Amino acid sequence: MAIKFTLNGKPTSLDVDPDMPLLWAVRDEIGLTGSKFGCGAAQCGACTMHVDGEPVRSCSTPLSAIEGQKVTTIEGLGGKVAKAVQDAWIKHEVAQCGYCQSGQIMSAVALLNDNKKPSDAEIDEAMQGNICRCATYVRIRAAIHDAAKTVRA
Amino acid sequence: MTEQSKIQITASRRRFLQGAGAASVGLVVGFHWAPRHAMAQKAAAGEPKLINAFIRIAPDNTVTVLSKHLEMGQGTYTGLATIVAEELDADWKQMRTEGAPADVKLYANLAFGMQGTGGSTAMANSWDQLRKAGATARAMLVQAAAEEWKVPAREITVSKGVVSHASGKKASFGQLAAKAAAITPPADAPLKDPAKFTLIGKDVPRLDARAKSNGTAQYTIDVKLPGQLTALLQRAPLFGATVKSFDASKAKAVPGVVDVVQVSNGVAVVAKNFWAAKLGREALDIQWDDSKAEKRSTDEVMAEYKELAKKPGLPARKEGDVDAAFAKAAKVIEASYDFPYLAHAPMEPLDCVVKLDADKVEIWAGDQFQTVDQGNAAHVLGFKPEQVKINTLYAGGSFGRRATMQSDYIVEGVEIAKAMGAKGNSAPVRLVWTREDDIQGGRYRPMYHHVLKAGVDDKGEIIAWQHRIVGQSIMAGTAFEQFMVKDGIDATSVEGAANLPYAIPNMSVELHTTKVGVPVLWWRSVGSTHTAFATEVFLDEIANATSQDPVALRRKLLAKHPRHLGVLNLAAEKAGWGKPLPAGKVRGIAVHESFASFVAEVAEVALQADGTWKVEKIVAAVDCGTPINPNIIRAQVESGIGYGLSATIKPGISLAKGGAVEQSNFHDYEVLRIHEMPKVEVHIVPSKEKPTGIGEPGTPPVAPAVANALMSGTKVVFRALPLPATASKSA
Numbered sequence: 001m002a003i004k005f006t007l008n009g010k011p012t013s014l015d016v017d018p019d020m021p022l023l024w025a026v027r028d029e030i031g032l033t034g035s036k037f038g039c040g041a042a043q044c045g046a047c048t049m050h051v052d053g054e055p056v057r058s059c060s061t062p063l064s065a066i067e068g069q070k071v072t073t074i075e076g077l078g079g080k081v082a083k084a085v086q087d088a089w090i091k092h093e094v095a096q097c098g099y100c101q102s103g104q105i106m107s108a109v110a111l112l113n114d115n116k117k118p119s120d121a122e123i124d125e126a127m128q129g130n131i132c133r134c135a136t137y138v139r140i141r142a143a144i145h146d147a148a149k150t151v152r153a
Numbered sequence: 154m155t156e157q158s159k160i161q162i163t164a165s166r167r168r169f170l171q172g173a174g175a176a177s178v179g180l181v182v183g184f185h186w187a188p189r190h191a192m193a194q195k196a197a198a199g200e201p202k203l204i205n206a207f208i209r210i211a212p213d214n215t216v217t218v219l220s221k222h223l224e225m226g227q228g229t230y231t232g233l234a235t236i237v238a239e240e241l242d243a244d245w246k247q248m249r250t251e252g253a254p255a256d257v258k259l260y261a262n263l264a265f266g267m268q269g270t271g272g273s274t275a276m277a278n279s280w281d282q283l284r285k286a287g288a289t290a291r292a293m294l295v296q297a298a299a300e301e302w303k304v305p306a307r308e309i310t311v312s313k314g315v316v317s318h319a320s321g322k323k324a325s326f327g328q329l330a331a332k333a334a335a336i337t338p339p340a341d342a343p344l345k346d347p348a349k350f351t352l353i354g355k356d357v358p359r360l361d362a363r364a365k366s367n368g369t370a371q372y373t374i375d376v377k378l379p380g381q382l383t384a385l386l387q388r389a390p391l392f393g394a395t396v397k398s399f400d401a402s403k404a405k406a407v408p409g410v411v412d413v414v415q416v417s418n419g420v421a422v423v424a425k426n427f428w429a430a431k432l433g434r435e436a437l438d439i440q441w442d443d444s445k446a447e448k449r450s451t452d453e454v455m456a457e458y459k460e461l462a463k464k465p466g467l468p469a470r471k472e473g474d475v476d477a478a479f480a481k482a483a484k485v486i487e488a489s490y491d492f493p494y495l496a497h498a499p500m501e502p503l504d505c506v507v508k509l510d511a512d513k514v515e516i517w518a519g520d521q522f523q524t525v526d527q528g529n530a531a532h533v534l535g536f537k538p539e540q541v542k543i544n545t546l547y548a549g550g551s552f553g554r555r556a557t558m559q560s561d562y563i564v565e566g567v568e569i570a571k572a573m574g575a576k577g578n579s580a581p582v583r584l585v586w587t588r589e590d591d592i593q594g595g596r597y598r599p600m601y602h603h604v605l606k607a608g609v610d611d612k613g614e615i616i617a618w619q620h621r622i623v624g625q626s627i628m629a630g631t632a633f634e635q636f637m638v639k640d641g642i643d644a645t646s647v648e649g650a651a652n653l654p655y656a657i658p659n660m661s662v663e664l665h666t667t668k669v670g671v672p673v674l675w676w677r678s679v680g681s682t683h684t685a686f687a688t689e690v691f692l693d694e695i696a697n698a699t700s701q702d703p704v705a706l707r708r709k710l711l712a713k714h715p716r717h718l719g720v721l722n723l724a725a726e727k728a729g730w731g732k733p734l735p736a737g738k739v740r741g742i743a744v745h746e747s748f749a750s751f752v753a754e755v756a757e758v759a760l761q762a763d764g765t766w767k768v769e770k771i772v773a774a775v776d777c778g779t780p781i782n783p784n785i786i787r788a789q790v791e792s793g794i795g796y797g798l799s800a801t802i803k804p805g806i807s808l809a810k811g812g813a814v815e816q817s818n819f820h821d822y823e824v825l826r827i828h829e830m831p832k833v834e835v836h837i838v839p840s841k842e843k844p845t846g847i848g849e850p851g852t853p854p855v856a857p858a859v860a861n862a863l864m865s866g867t868k869v870v871f872r873a874l875p876l877p878a879t880a881s882k883s884a
Contacts, residue, residue, distance in 0.1 A: 017428065
């Protein structure tokens, strides 16, 4: 039976194995590839999407669990906070290999949606689930502070 | 590593070792072919024109640099385009970069003699070549304008992508490209005076920043060709085991699974999507022949290494009379250091897409060794290398992992496509490694054991130095062996130790090369990942034992090495070396040369009363010759520090008794996370020397700098990586 949900604002219906992780449903079945596969075990955050506004690890979220919910991927990001975060990412040249950065940005946007002035410790806590092997962490921190300033302005 | 690579490498050992400048390959110009992307732009007025092998100019005025080097995060695409744009007098906004096709005649790494990226050579080996390519293309554009406007070429100026003449005539590169491409390239187009550089040395924005901040950057895992299938390969649970027999019936029953095929490295499940392939793979029933597998645990292997270290090894460096010097030493200091296997764990696991036709094959990959991969793929198929087309995409990290002499993941993909083709299925195949495949798949930084011994006289001067290294060779058994292994010494096993810069009159560096069935590979900064730690921590041990300040001792021993001294002094000064620190803070330093770049790092560590500690700040000083893009240099040093710090505080790979790898994913092969990342300050030494590498040299000094900081605070010596989470303060 098809599973219905909203993807980046569009009503979507997929008739696939309900155990298929949301990540692979979105990548392989729908063709949106901005969200990345990094571990398949909710350990690295490269696959982070928003489900009803909350950051989730889509590699470990079965499609059946998002029936009726609103899913946002990097391709569907919009609004003041998202723009501030993505602009800050470009300004600070955060990305190196870039592979984890969709997930980093999704986590950063979720953080700033909740907290307009996060401390270093709060950034560390919110971003701890997102691994970057290029270790762009110094710039991630700087970009989040900068984006927070823009959001508050 | 026992497999023999089937390709022919034409580099000489000298060229490989010496890097850029040792070989010169003339710029190939007037080379015309219709690249893939050119076809897509055909709709625009006219076609993009190749001005030479490295530069394409389109009617829309974009200038595309064809990069012979892989962009895996290190900023190569931006750096190479900067060199071209500078000589071309282009506007930065019109610059683009894309991966060059696999073609060793045009795109060989001049340090390797083959097309490939590694050893932090991209800028160094492209510097002269791309300056010349840019200057030649500029001269051709100027000549085209001169002919068009019927004015002398010397009266024409170029600035920010605009070609102009005092008469008021102006043209863009795009307008002149077609005419310029038909002009015979001048042999001696003058290079720009470095004093007039406007882009080199500036923080030119990265070309890939936007695409990597909105999810549009294309990696191999994102390639989707019509009808494409996804393959997952079940590899042997032990290194060296092979398939004895298998039952694919349950796997084939999984919905979405298309077929199951056996290839050299195991059994592949080919399916309509990743999830079906994964479920199919889990349903495989395989019997393995482990009669030739490596079954020793890492503990057992390390115990053998320690026994071996008691005997002299093959000489990698011999100066003076070490035995006589030890005999008259007032004091002898001895220490041993251990290093585990390390997985690279790039964020994008290994992957490739293969489209196989009767007489050609096309491969998409974050390809790091195009010539090798082309040769190995051709060998599998009985093709000539030119029948193998490689599309190099962004790589989601590599750190050395995508550059293998055996082309492991490429050969797997090609073998799977070939096996499917033999069954009449010619669909393109995407091979994806899972994280478990990556962590357990080998090609690790080798495990090493080092023993160091120093003799000091009664004035505290070091008069003897003996360094014994035990571990596997990265090059042995590969096509590079003939260039990189000489008299039994693999240069990559001893780099950083055999060329120790310290002025010590009697020195001996020895190597025991071991045979273990665990495949090994270069890992960001290669030999320096372990030699820098062993030598720099040992030097601090000597400083302690002889009551000398670590910086003062290094200054004395580096008097004849101005570039080492330059970074040492700069890092010490910027970190406030010698100034008192707040209670609970400790400091350590290390300096190391790798890939002809020089880096010193000072670690500031907060040490709690209970022994727990955290690295709070790293102050780095780097000398990598002419800085092409200071912001990217800083980013690379930050990255190198983070990568090195990960291996400083997190355990490596271990094999259990019986030979199975004990780690499988990021929960048990932990890597550095944001809360563990210190503040980083990077200071760049101004230089007019030719540029050298920066992708790797930031990595080696961090672990010894941290260990030395802990030693200074605890008086306990830390002689193995990873460092313990709790540094005991016991005297």
